[in-house]
Amino acid sequence: MSIFEELAEFGCEQILFCRDEATGLRAIVAIHDTTLGPALGGCRMWPYGTEEEAVTDVLRLSRGMTYKAAVSGLALGGGKSVIIGDPDRDKSPELFRAFGRFVDSLGGRYIVAEDVGTTPEDMERVRSETPHVAGLDAARGGSGDPSVFTALGVLAGMRACVEEVYGSPSLEGRTVAVQGLGHVGYRLCRLLHEEGARLVVADLRPDAVARAVGEFGAEAVEPAGILSVPCDVLAPCALGAVVSDATLPHLRCSVVAGSANNVLAEGRHGEALRDRGILYAPDYVINAGGLINVSGELEGYDEGRARGRVARIYDSVKNVVEISKRDGVPTNAAADRLALERLGAGRRPLAAAG
Template sequence: MGLKLTDLDTEPGFERLVLAEDRDAGLRALICIHSTALGPAAGGCRMWPYASDADAIADVTRLARGMTFKNAMAGLGLGGGKSVIIGDARKDKTPQLMRAYGRAVDALKGTYYTAEDVGISPEDMAHAATETRYAVGLSAGSGDPSPWTAEGVFRCLKVGARDVFGSDDLTGRRVLVQGLGHVGFALAEKLHDAGATLIVTDIHDTALDAARDRLDAAICAPDAIFDQQIDIFAPCALGGVLTEDAVARLTARLVCGAANNQLATPGVADALRARQIAYLPDYVVNAGGIISVASEIHGQDDDWRRARLDKITDRVAEMLRRARQEDRSTVQIADAMVERMLAENTPA
């Protein structure tokens, strides 16, 4: 059969949604390009066993829009896109599948750059790169973006702590990290080194054991997150964890984490604001990974990456200040900033 690309209908405001299939390679993937107003779309590839096509489409479109906003706020000269491969990364992923995925990306002729996300490693992306020059985040290039994501979240968390608690000293602050993947564990290490008291949760016992043994972390059951007495909540797993019910139970005064799409619905931002819980929008604080990837796309070095991490923290400080002055949520402030950027770069 070989590779087959099918354009699917998508909601207004999105440029393209493509279904990529290669039965011989076991590939079934969705690639969504939200916007190229600021440059070619860029965003990671996630592999996940979605229960339905509708779930996969909802995830990839939400993530693609988030990448537009993330790339804009980080000043990367890139638009937003995302891809998902439908399947179990632990059982279904093969070099053949990744090469077929690379051919699908290449067929989009440079309108979308791909990199790794949940379920995809730099080694996997190297297989895709044999079929396209638009696969980045390679070990021989910018490498694993996870450490840069963790560093950006940590820097922003300290900005938030200074705003909420009057100091960015994290000594003794009770911080709950939800999700101990590459980014979550790296963030937990930074928090431990900064003197924070860690509580962690994850679905994998090996990660929990490592956090307990190496970081003196207390273990929390996944369904007991919102029963903990904490100062800061750092969601670093999958999205949608912050529902209105969860916010009603949350004891933290600051939310800052690496997970994408943390708010289950837009109204949750208002619920957080009503409870005077400072929320740092995920697409702003978790941009370190795409900054690393963008450095590879643009041929830049570590100094360029660090300068853009500084820009993120400046934006977070500005959002918090304006949210107080204008009596609006940080999400409203951040969204308005991005929408202005896009409007200024979209042809009339």
């Protein structure tokens, strides 16, 4: 597949390849859609096996950001960037400053923030070369760590799902299996523990699991077994493609609702979950808390306002569920429909003006 064919497949407006010989920078910026506003999305640093993998990842992630912003009602488009490299070995202040100059060349069409493998400190380096940065440290007037708000949004969406399935939004006494105890997963565990949920956890890092067991009274299972744990809610908070042909027969939950991106290996797996009576909270709907929070920096950050907006993820998930039932489609398709409706509404005034 040619690069233009891949752009067409993902519906992407623009892609920028960035190379700086002096710093070793190899980066890609994808601007998926700017119908509703400038494209906002994080910069991921990852040691991709091939450049083709990096291109596919940035295109896929940028489309998810467009849909996430649209479903969340934000006046923003979707974009993403990736830096090819090992974040533990290949970072330097000069590399991020070089990347900042490329971001600046886009004239505000793309606003960058932190993501996997990057930090607020890295964004400060980018900020030295361009004003088009969000997700800065709170001490510098930014919104700080977005994982707090991502976890809050997942909790809100999880309540909406539990209410749909069990008739009450309460998580007290519910068994939640959390896959992945990173920044978001661990914060989600804390919130669920405070709600009175029973936790089953798994992570590749034994120290993180031991901490969750000690702090929250969680039950630990091996990473390979977390997807088959009998539970009310399965919360994927690590890698994507959790729901696949291989894992579907082993799921023993009523709800799938977590912070991971691209939970479904393929779109058809949303229908497969529906056929099994499992309610799926589409990833870009339920994990939008971080984006909603950081978007507040563009209008002057206010934490209370951000928390209020993140809490409305409950309503977004309920809306998607209602569309799913109304149209007889799985929730992932319902979420896409909602996003495309809002993008279409954003385009209509432009067409009329022309």
